[in-house]
Amino acid sequence: MAKKNKQAHQRRNDSESDPESDAENENREYERGRTVLALVGKAIDSNTKIPLQWNSRNVPFGDHKTSFSTYIGVVARERVSINYRKWPDVPQAKLDEVYEFIAKGFIVREDRRKWILTRASKRWNAFKTRLRKYWLYKSDGEIRKKRPWKYRWIHQPVWDKFTATYTTPEFRAISAKFREKSQLKNSSYRGGRRGYQYFEEQVEQELLKKKIHFTEVPRHLVWIKAHSDVNDDGHIIFNNPTDLKVGEEIRTLMAQSQDGGIGSSGRDDILARALKKPERGGQVVAVGSGITNKDRHWMLAVISPWNGIVWWLNPSGSENEISQFAEEIINEGIIKFSLEHRKDIKKLKRKPLIKWRKPLCPRQPVDSLDCGFYVCRYMLEAIANRHQVIPDQYFKDVPKTYEQQMIDEVRDMWTTFVLKHKEVEDEEDGLEVS
Incomplete structure (x- = not known):
């Protein structure tokens, strides 16, 4: 008991020099991190992973989105030294370690590795900003020489180097410049x-x-x-x-x-x-x-309303979640189709049992922008095979990833179609076609 009281007394003494109102958000962030770390730790100990839902922009949403975001921040700040000046200075081996720790607790998509590490960099930079704002100086403006008691992984030599780096006249000048720039932002984001x-x-x-x-x-x-x-x-x-x-x-x-x-x-x-x-x-x-313009992604839904089956073909991989919006809209359409035609076709039910299937279709390479061409090839192959179903293992003799020549074939077909269509329009408008 005496030991606990001593620790509590020490923390009160340390916090007296901190502006409590300024540190309130920082404290909440810390407590969230501890709570989420315990939650993920239980999942890892039980040899399970927390599932994630991914929306149409390939960003997590749903029940575990916030926990995932918080955990990324916890791993980044505890695994990456605060004495790297910039994220690009962090060695690749350390980045691999960060990603592996994140993937231990959550079911993540390998094709979103770059996005996850980008999120880690933002949370790591935000942590360093909080350290400079709330811990670098005492309320009287004096540099805090003792390491922050709250962050046990920051040892005294690490803190000494951190304070030496971020209290120089050069850095203070840079910091003042950015503060001045931030004051020019007058938009009120409330999220x-x-x-x-x-x-x-x-x-x-x-x-x-x-x-x-x-x-x-x-x-x-x-x-x-x-x-x-x-x-x-x-x-x-x-x-x-x-x-x-x-x-x-x-x-x-x-x-x-x-x-x-x-x-x-x-x-x-x-x-x-x-x-x-x-x-x-x-x-x-x-x-x-x-999120960048590269994150806008093509997928294909092949619908058989007579049988209540939807084949969902995603160039990023069949393990990815089906778009919630697409599922709701297509299900609604199949139900309306059944209500419209069930009088003519007896096998249709008033409330059909709709099945969604995700065949193992050819997968685009990571960071590829050819998803639209992949979808075009899916359509061509579905028509050419003349099957009423798309097999779970996809069609025979189709490679797991399309070769460049196969992508170029789609480009040529599309270009030919567009140019031919344009010629017809020009002829109808009375223009000379050369």
Whole structure:
């Protein structure tokens, strides 16, 4: 008991020099990490892994999304030294170790390894920022020489090097420059650690309730959800002039889109126009951290409404989760089909038992952007084989990964079709075709 009291007394003395209001979020982050670490530890001890759901953007969602995000942060901050200046300085062997520890507790997708390590880098950088903000200096401005008692893995020599690096005049000048730059950001994002995926799921559910069909959740609706509040009258309000201006621009562009004046999808969509920042590659706004234009992915659903069977072909691998949105929409369509035709075809049931199957179709290489061409080949092969079903092991004599020549064949077919179609249009318009 005396030992516990001594530790508690020591912690109170240490925390007296910390601004409690500033450290509140940091403390919550630490407690979340301890809780999740215990949860994952139990899973590892029982030789099981926590399952993850992946949405259409290949980002985790559902029950274990937050725990997974927190665990990535815990592993990154405890396994990677705070004395690497930048994430690219971390050795590959250490990155492999980080990924392996994360994969011990969760069922992760190998093709999302790069995304997972990118998330780890962000959480590691955020941890170093918290150390500089809450632990580097005491309330009187004096440098804290003793290591942070809360983080047992940070030993005194490591802390000494950290304080020596981040208290130099050169670093203080850089830090002041970034603080000045951050003050220019006057948009009010209200999502906190939940991320844009949280708001995307909210918008998706609202659209489904309204029976509005969509191929992907519109980014501008997600942005509005993440940057606004709702008053007592149920009206959307913005808390600063910048967001209000963007919100009004979005409403104007939505009206133009409904009238057919502009497109509402693609890189130069409504949000990009409202922000006056067309997406040209790299990070995509209002879809969540780590999402790029490369993450937009093609998949194929082959539907047999007569039998209530759907074959789901995903170039990223059959082990991946089926899109929840696609499953709900297709199931609804099969049920409506049965209600429409069951009078003519007796074997159709009023509420058909719908089966989803995931054949082992050819898989695109990691970081490949050829998913659209893979889907085209799936369609060609399904038609050419003249089967009423797609075998679980896929069709015979088809390689596990398409060779470049097979991809080029699809490109040539598509190019020929488009050019031929354009010639017909030109002839109908009375233009000379050369």
